[in-house]
Amino acid sequence: MSRLGPLAAALLSLLPAAAAAQPIAAHPLELRFSERPWAPPRAEAFRHVLTNGVVVYLVPDHSLPLAQVAVALRAGSYLEPAEKTGLAGLTASMLRRGGTEGLSPAELDQRLDALAAEMDAAAGGIRAGASLDVPSWALEEALSLFFEALRHPRFDPERLAQAKRNLAEGLRGRNDEPGELAEREWGWLLSGLDHFSRRPLRPQNLESITREDLQAFHQRYWQPAAMVVAVSGDVEPEPFLALLEKLFAGWLVGEKAPWPPPAPAFEPRPGAYRIERDLPQARVLLGSLGPRRGGWDDPQVPAWMVLGELLGGRGARIAGSLRNAQGLVYRAGASLTIGDLWPGELRVQFEAENGNVARAAELALAEFDRLRREPPSSAELAFVKKAMVDALPYLFDSAEKTAGYFAEDDYLGRPHRFWQDYRPRIEAVSQEDVRRAARELLLPDRLLLLAVGRGREIEAAGEGQRGLLSVFPLPWTPLPERDPVTFEPLRR
16 A cells, blocks of 8 residues: 555545536436547448459458458349249359359358358349358358359259248248238338339249259359458458459459349329238338439438438337327337338338227328428427437448448449438438428328228227228228238139
């Protein structure tokens, strides 16, 4: 103590000053924190271009001996023929499950397991991709296996047949879950059955897809010209990029896939739709097509984003009205999706007792009307905008996210400047901007309502309540029961 005395005394002398500068709060809600300035990272610091033109975003992070590699490319279902729906997804999944030219599926599994490496591949509507997660000590060997699967897939006939059987078996349960049933029918009400983004998988599609189809789709679309690579973790840029050059060597660059994908040609028909199910709580979706951005610098977009946050994000107007204030629903939420390639979606969703559906819908419509008539208060708007701005750093709080978002920029054609401009654009949104957005997007005569539940109870008016047809005076249409495998309407 005698040796530490002067130091302890010096430290103790600082305590009163510190306590005086920031007294202890009486309640956690009274805590105040100083602003911590934050700016998005600069993509240029992580961007590299290989000799074949492939763009790579590499963000090192040596905190753990792990590495992540992701490849994204334009090889989604928008490129498959309608009669071969499912081809893009099967092609992607079989890159991992179907072995390589030099390794059987079982051998590839064993090699990856021995390296504690996880590899996967999948395809969606407008994109496909493959990923590798591996300890950094095994990165070189695992990456060689990864590229062997990408470049020279075997598409093992037995594994392919098993995958098709599994998919066919899964078709039988497509009417079992009310939530999934509602999502499917809702998508068709907004976009139709023919657009690739909503096109259902049917048995004849699976029967028509052959191993040769997978090979042809892979050869045409899984090419370096369509790829962007995101790398993060315990990697050193120079040696890793040199390794990528070797692995890409000799792989024909190919041609870029057509872009953009076709937009839906379907025109939604506003009205109320019902799917009959004997459920104590109905699943309800209410909304319409949403906006489409006119470009990445579209001046309308910030107000649309703030409106979406007010409805279902940090503002939670819909959930607050339906659940917290009235206690009518079990779950409630709302969202406003802004489309990049075609219109997005305005959506309110909730679960409620059948007899409370009309009242809950009435409250949601009243909230729409309120936003159309009255701008949000300055305090509410400030809260929502601050929450949106404060959430931005979490998009870049890991090396993997940072590399992923910058790679997605390249994929979508989104300028990296988008992230630098995000904060000032959101902060510039005014109360009148939000009201103007509400008047443009929250249009009662364009709304659709879909309810899955007991039709008579949903339509009937509860005591002291208005009936659904009074609340929502648009055409009321019962939707047909569909065969879960073929989706053909069932006759009753």
